Amino acid sequence: MFAEERLQEILNILKAKGKVKVKELSVKFDVTEDCIRKDLKVLESQGNLKRTYGGAVQIRESSNAYDMQERSEIDVSNKTIIAEKAFNIITDRETIFLDISTTNILLAKLLAESNKRVTVVTNMLEILNILSKQNNISVVATGGILNKNLNGFTGAPTIDLISRYKFDKCFIGSCGVDVFDRTITTFDIDDGITKSSIISSSKKTFLVMESKKFHLDGNYKFAKIDDIDSIISDKLPDKEITDVIKEFNISII
Known part of the structure; x- marks a missing residue:
């Protein structure tokens, strides 16, 4: 050679x-x-x-920090696939948390168009607007300090309300996952701390993310890979990444 x-x-x-x-x-x-x-x-x-x-x-590449409007216009088809998969694992009478994530916006739209009867707790303004008129959806807003770039609430007041709940499922967005150093990242520190509190208050945690994010990083580590139960993505990553994830008994949907 x-x-x-x-x-x-x-x-x-x-x-x-x-x-x-x-x-x-x-x-x-x-x-x-x-x-x-x-x-x-x-x-x-x-x-x-x-x-x-x-x-x-x-x-590894650093994921670019966009505001929420810009992020909502990127990879829409892949995010739609992820949202549909997430929708299918939500059952009637559950209490779920949808955190600040453009994929969760699409998931909220699917819930709004359905007959599923669930309680949705969220810290994202757009999700509140989507679900506000749906009789089958009980909606709880966390309140807190408005992060205008993220179009949602983060920080101590938000975390205080979150800590009082025990969610059946939560759906968390991220900027990147490095399975080799076991970290899950985002950009905003307050957003990251808030995500950590959501995970702590949930029976099951689902990470919703495009497959490309297995090769990207944010700059704030808010969780370890073994803090979550499942990853919902548009497609499976490379076998080596999949094998590492399975070592932690985490499913990939």
Whole structure:
């Protein structure tokens, strides 16, 4: 195998697994560990990875911070798939929480068009507006400090109300999930703290997110991967990511 082919194969492994180890690559390619270290140094100089002790990790993209209006216009078809899957697991008489998420806006619209009788607690203004006239939906607004960029309520007053509930299910949005360091992220600190409180008050937690977010990061870690029960996505991620998720007994819908 030529050096260029080996470099490309290392990148393929890195993309699939999120990280590589010098010893494992040395055995796989039947070359010395020093040779692999040189390969990793070349790939790092090209901006393709970040070297770590004993190997290297993938350079993950940072998710872009958009305001809520901009976010609602991105990946609508994928979010619709996710919303439909989430709708199908909601049953009559449940009390659910829909947090600040453009996917949850689509889920609220499906609930509004249905005959399901549920109680929806939410901290998002648009969801309140969608559900406000539906007789089959009991709606509870958290109140709190209005975050205008997110079009919803966050912070201490919001968390105080959330802490008084025990939701059957909650549906949480995120900016990114890194299964290899087990973190779930968002941009806004108050939003992240609020999401954490929702998870703590829920019997079952469902993360609603597009599959591309398995490769993206926000900058505030609000939960660990084993804090949730299920991930609802538009499609399955790569096998290596799926295998890690299943190690935590988390289902992917």
